[in-house]
Amino acid sequence: MKPFLSLGLTSAMPSEWLDWSFRRCEALGFQGLWIGEDIGRPGEIFTLTGLAVLSTAGIPVGIGLTSPFIRNLSTLARAAYSLHEASKGRFRLGLGVGGKKDLESLGVKVDKPLKAMREALTLLRSLWKGESLTFQSEFFQFKNYKAKFKAEIPVFLGARGEKMLRLAGEEADGALVSGPRGYLEKALAFSREGLNCTLTQPKKLVKVAWLPTILTTSEEDLTLARKVAATILLDTPSKVFAYSKMDLGKVEEVKRVAASSLREAASLVDRETLEALTVYGDSEEVCSKLRELAALGFDEVVFGPPYGKNWEKAVEEVAKAWLRK
Amino acid sequence: MAEKMSFGLAVAAEKGFWEAVEKAVEAERLGLGYVWFFDRPCLVYPPLLAEAAASQTSKLKLGLGLSPLLHSPADIASTMETLLKFYGERFELCLIPGDKVQLSRVGVSLDKPGEALNLILKAREKIKERLKAEGFSCRVWLGAQGPEMLKIAGRFDGLLLNAASRKLVEWALKESNLRVEGGFQLGIIASSYVYENFREEVYRILRRAAAVAALGASKRLKKLLGFPEWLKQASLTEETVEKLPWEIVENFAIFLEAEKLGDYVASLKRLGVSHLVFSHPQDFSKETIGELASALKRLSSHG
Numbered sequence: 300m301k302p303f304l305s306l307g308l309t310s311a312m313p314s315e316w317l318d319w320s321f322r323r324c325e326a327l328g329f330q331g332l333w334i335g336e337d338i339g340r341p342g343e344i345f346t347l348t349g350l351a352v353l354s355t356a357g358i359p360v361g362i363g364l365t366s367p368f369i370r371n372l373s374t375l376a377r378a379a380y381s382l383h384e385a386s387k388g389r390f391r392l393g394l395g396v397g398g399k400k401d402l403e404s405l406g407v408k409v410d411k412p413l414k415a416m417r418e419a420l421t422l423l424r425s426l427w428k429g430e431s432l433t434f435q436s437e438f439f440q441f442k443n444y445k446a447k448f449k450a451e452i453p454v455f456l457g458a459r460g461e462k463m464l465r466l467a468g469e470e471a472d473g474a475l476v477s478g479p480r481g482y483l484e485k486a487l488a489f490s491r492e493g494l495n496c497t498l499t500q501p502k503k504l505v506k507v508a509w510l511p512t513i514l515t516t517s518e519e520d521l522t523l524a525r526k527v528a529a530t531i532l533l534d535t536p537s538k539v540f541a542y543s544k545m546d547l548g549k550v551e552e553v554k555r556v557a558a559s560s561l562r563e564a565a566s567l568v569d570r571e572t573l574e575a576l577t578v579y580g581d582s583e584e585v586c587s588k589l590r591e592l593a594a595l596g597f598d599e600v601v602f603g604p605p606y607g608k609n610w611e612k613a614v615e616e617v618a619k620a621w622l623r624k
Numbered sequence: 625m626a627e628k629m630s631f632g633l634a635v636a637a638e639k640g641f642w643e644a645v646e647k648a649v650e651a652e653r654l655g656l657g658y659v660w661f662f663d664r665p666c667l668v669y670p671p672l673l674a675e676a677a678a679s680q681t682s683k684l685k686l687g688l689g690l691s692p693l694l695h696s697p698a699d700i701a702s703t704m705e706t707l708l709k710f711y712g713e714r715f716e717l718c719l720i721p722g723d724k725v726q727l728s729r730v731g732v733s734l735d736k737p738g739e740a741l742n743l744i745l746k747a748r749e750k751i752k753e754r755l756k757a758e759g760f761s762c763r764v765w766l767g768a769q770g771p772e773m774l775k776i777a778g779r780f781d782g783l784l785l786n787a788a789s790r791k792l793v794e795w796a797l798k799e800s801n802l803r804v805e806g807g808f809q810l811g812i813i814a815s816s817y818v819y820e821n822f823r824e825e826v827y828r829i830l831r832r833a834a835a836v837a838a839l840g841a842s843k844r845l846k847k848l849l850g851f852p853e854w855l856k857q858a859s860l861t862e863e864t865v866e867k868l869p870w871e872i873v874e875n876f877a878i879f880l881e882a883e884k885l886g887d888y889v890a891s892l893k894r895l896g897v898s899h900l901v902f903s904h905p906q907d908f909s910k911e912t913i914g915e916l917a918s919a920l921k922r923l924s925s926h927g
Contacts, residue, residue: 314710318710339698341705343702343705343706345669345672346703346706346707350675353675370695371694371731372730373666374694377669380668380669381668381669382672384640384642385672385675441730442729443729445666446666446667448640448668
């Protein structure tokens with residue numbers, strides 16, 4: 300099957316970007332839309348996704364991702380249901396634990412992310428079935444709660460670690476995967492292992508790859524790409540790199556420098572590292588690399604931030620190049 | 625008579641998302657100025673209803689009733705900002721404590737006295753600050769009924785009082801020491817059924833909704849209203865709803881033949897009320913909304 304190309308956005312992007320993207324993405328040929336929540340920054344994820352849903356007519360629109368630990372789970376369940384209704388069934392909910400620093404800024408600490416995420420998934424499904432719920436755990440408390448609505452909403456798990464990927468395979472409808480290119484194959488294998496563990500009827504797991512994509516038409520774009528790569532190195536657990544066949548010595552060196560100066564760290568990012576962590580090049584190269592990703596076994600690939608210095612042009616050019624093939 | 629009074633309809637999404645949106649669209653078509661969506665933890669998420677309604681209407685003002693006990697002030701501010709930015713300045717916010725029982729079902733319980741009060745005041749401050757910093761103009765109401773909550777009403781741009789009778793409005797004004805002046809708005813919201821063609825089914829819903837509001841009233845208010853001793857501690861059952869005397873229930877219900885609406889509105893205006901929200905079951909169907917709209921139209925045409 301031909302892979303899907305979706306457009307990826309995040310909630311703190313300038314409102315004119317978002318508005319333009321929501322209105323144009325379908326006409327440009329994107330087959331899906333994902334909006335990630337920038338926790339603690341302006342731009343409210345549910346109303347923005349609502350705007351996306353109301354601005355499009357036929358493509359799936361998803362939140363990719365939000366954390367189930369930063370607001371009352373009933374609010375997440377209700378907002379997801381409302382988006383499902385508003386979109387007439389086009390909505391997809393992507394869940395991730397959330398970045399450590401982001402969670403800490405809200406006073407949230409998740410010690411057992413796997414257990415908590417499994418709970419969140421089970422509870423959400425139960426709420427959407429209209430079941431009466433009584434439950435007590437560190438993160439979720441319900442007492443005889445019953446929502447007055449029912450829906451079947453596809454849930455995607457944003458996963459990077461081995462166990463979370465298995466959970467995605469086991470419990471979710473899809474997996475949003477990111478990480479070094481060399482790791483992605485391994486990530487798919489983990490999610491397949493989870494899929495094999497399901498006790499329910501055989502199901503399909505939709506696998507989505509979302510790597511930072513940058514249309515590089517100038518030296519300035521390359522500098523941006525390197526900065527993005529340095530940020531990823533800083534944020535990614537070392538374990539992931541171990542699977543990725545990257546030069547671990549080089550990785551650790553960039554990480555060390557990045558902790559004090561991102562700009563300096565960016566200057567240490569070579570072509571090989573850039574290639575492993577981002578999708579960059581001119582529009583043809585970007586599309587060809589996205590197709591290579593899809594060939595690993597992904598059903599959907601995302602053209603997401605930072606796009607390049609001229610984001611509007613980048614989005615248009617990549618969409619055109621994708622359609623040409 | 626009606627030119628200085630604004631009127632709104634509170635729409636509950638009891639029958640689904642798009643039906644609620646269609647009712648808001650119908651309200652605008654029929655000339656109502658406001659539609660309010662209030663938060664209930666078991667129903668759809670109000671900001672998305674308001675957003676969908678905004679996308680299908682052009683002038684209608686949209687009110688959102690949200691509880692800072694359930695949503696963080698940052699989330700509420702961010703929601704309002706996003707709506708105001710993309711759909712224009714036609715949104716208003718009402719901060720409400722929310723129903724204690726319903727909140728406890730989703731793990732929100734406030735045991736210390738005054739905790740809800742402080743949370744709401746802090747939320748108001750943060751939300752106003754952020755909206756001001758972003759250059760947005762948005763009225764922030766307080767939705768209240770109990771004496772404690774009424775005391776902080778003066779800190780808001782308006783009070784949306786959950787009451788229907790003159791007696792309750794007078795009591796609330798006294799309790800809160802409120803002066804309706806200098807841009808401050810006094811509004812009331814109550815379960816309503818203003819009708820031309822009476823329907824027993826709608827009346828039953830009205831009676832139940834108003835009885836629920838009455839049974840949830842504070843001790844002081846119950847005393848004022850002369851609650852029978854056995855009902856003061858009574859929990860909400862079909863029996864208590866049935867047995868609650870109408871003389872008590874009517875303080876929380878706008879139940880009027882359409883032609884009597886004018887006198888009622890005039891009596892409220894004399895008390896300083898400038899915003900009147902007709903709540904469930906007035907939104908029962910497009911017909912019940914239409915009957916209200918016709919009555920309001922007659923009011924304005926009679927001056």
